[in-house]
Amino acid sequence: MRLATWNVNSIRARVDRIVDFAVREHIDVLAMQEIKCKVEQFPFERFEEAGFHVEAHGFSQWNGVAIASREPVENVRTAFPGMPGFEKGVESLDAPQEARAIGATVGGVEVWSLYVPNGRALGDPHYFYKLDWLAALEQYTRESLIADPDLALALVGDFNIAPTDADNGVPQIVQGFSTHVSPPEREAFAALERAGLLDVVRPLVPTGFTYWDYKQLRFPRNEGMRIDFILGSPAVANAVTGAVIHRNERKGELPSDHVPVVVDLDLTGPDDDDRPMIF
């Protein structure tokens, strides 16, 4: 299975580019974030013409997530247990949940397309919402893997965290002043790893960014950030045979400000062949 994640920054603005990529690169499962539309506005037919089924979740022009898959998916969910809500600038227990998560099982893998809240500014209500959202995600992950350590679980998407200094190439984003690099955000990411998830791309693609801001010549200067990840449980990590960050997708006409991240999974079993042991 070739699994990809891509913050597309509006599905309607660049559906041709996205479908072309999925076909050209033989993607089997494409998790998308920031589709920026309601479900009824999603261009399903463009994906179906190319041989994909799509499950989409979106309420408005903000956020929105989807999973396109060549094979039908099962057990579609539009939130993970305990996922906090946010409305009108405040987080609260009874605020409606935003469209930031969609999960489905495909090819034996439980895949979640995730758009982690941005945080906006240190100390902003959105920043605490981000941390609470990540804590709930960690709890769901930990409990899922305690219940079934062999579960093939993949959390993929835009995590809006640069886990290490090497993942931040923007001079103006500095610890102490900026979201995405603060110790509590990095700790939240580390907690996901302690819960049993591995970044399955970094060992194969040790350097490189996944996002460059549109303005200030960020891309020509290569002042980007690595904030889009594919995190896998051991069952997923043990199946990884390759990974690519498609930097070229930031070029050309009407690019998203993020690029696709892709992994190849050989899910036929641990001792069916002599594939390299990466993890």
Place this chain on the structure above:
DNA sequence: ATGCCTTCTGGGAGAAGA
């Protein structure tokens, strides 16, 4: 410590993004 771009919107200045 931000918004030089880009997206969205009963509609056009404002909100959001990282």
